[in-house]
Amino acid sequence: MDTTASEIKGYDYGKTAVSPVSLQELELLKATVLFTAADEENLRKAGDVLTEQAEAVIDIWYELVGSHPHLLFYFSKNNMANLEYLTAVRKRFVQWVKDICHRPFDQTWLNYQYEIALRHHKIKKNKTDEIEAAPFVHYRYIITFIYPITATIKPLLAKKGHTPEEVEAMHQAWFKAVVLTATLMTYPYVRAGEF
Ligand code: HEM
Numbered sequence: 001m002d003t004t005a006s007e008i009k010g011y012d013y014g015k016t017a018v019s020p021v022s023l024q025e026l027e028l029l030k031a032t033v034l035f036t037a038a039d040e041e042n043l044r045k046a047g048d049v050l051t052e053q054a055e056a057v058i059d060i061w062y063e064l065v066g067s068h069p070h071l072l073f074y075f076s077k078n079n080m081a082n083l084e085y086l087t088a089v090r091k092r093f094v095q096w097v098k099d100i101c102h103r104p105f106d107q108t109w110l111n112y113q114y115e116i117a118l119r120h121h122k123i124k125k126n127k128t129d130e131i132e133a134a135p136f137v138h139y140r141y142i143i144t145f146i147y148p149i150t151a152t153i154k155p156l157l158a159k160k161g162h163t164p165e166e167v168e169a170m171h172q173a174w175f176k177a178v179v180l181t182a183t184l185m186t187y188p189y190v191r192a193g194e195f
Contacts, residue, residue: 005095008092008095009128009129010088010092010128011092013095013099013108013112014108017115018111018114019113019187020114020195021110021114021184021195023106026110026180029183029184030105030180033180038169039172039173039176042170042172042173043101043173043177044102045162045166046101046170046173046174047098047100049156049159049160049162050097050098050153050156050157051101053156053159054097057094058090058093058094058097060152061152062086062090064148064152066081074133074134077133082132082133084129088129089129100178100181101174105180110184113181113185114184114187116181116184117187118188120142120185121136121188122135125137142182142185142186143186145182150178153171154167154171157170157171
């Protein structure tokens with residue numbers, strides 16, 4: 001049975017602090033990645049394709065993290081990966097795939113991107129699941145992770161009979177959305193006033 005969002009432990013969408021980034025600034029970021037109304041539509045379409053494959057999406061990313069000790073490090077303590085942690089985060093990650101495609105990029109969405117940022121930073125990492133692991137994810141991997149979570153999505157977008165042009169349009173929209181969210185995730189890492 002599908003887990004509903006409200007049953008996911010630690011998934012606090014709509015209940016988190018207000019983002020320090022304003023909606024006007026978000027609009028300028030959207031303009032900067034050339035995110036258009038057509039992208040919005042293509043992202044929804046991508047969401048329809050990816051929602052039923054969300055577990056497969058996360059399998060691919062977890063395989064990637066699991067096969068790179070320097071990434072698994074962030075889910076580990078004393079070189080031991082914490083399975084409870086990986087499992088708890090996985091559910092929220094699946095939800096994120098659905099959210100990024102289907103939720104409007106409004107104030108609530110913006111606020112949750114800030115929460116995700118804090119959960120990678122030493123301010124809040126490990127707190128949601130009350131575990132002990134690496135104290136924060138290094139900034140450099142937030143940026144570099146954009147590539148794998150973009151590249152690995154394309155074959156999945158192509159699985160539901162869309163034309164190559166449609167797949168490309170959905171992929172571009174996904175790429176832009178990931179760049180936006182990753183940019184918002186860097187906020188706590190940047191010196192005050194310089195974001
Ligand atoms: C573009 C880059 C990334 C995106 C979009 C992303 C997205 C996410 C999302 C959506 C969550 C769950 C948020 C929630 O609690 O609702 C999460 C949690 C987490 N991610 Fe990432 N992530 C990125 C990069 C990374 C990298 C490079 C690592 C290193 C392996 C990493 C490690 C983690 C960890 C350890 C958590 C759990 C944090 C906690 O203690 O709450 N992430 N990420």
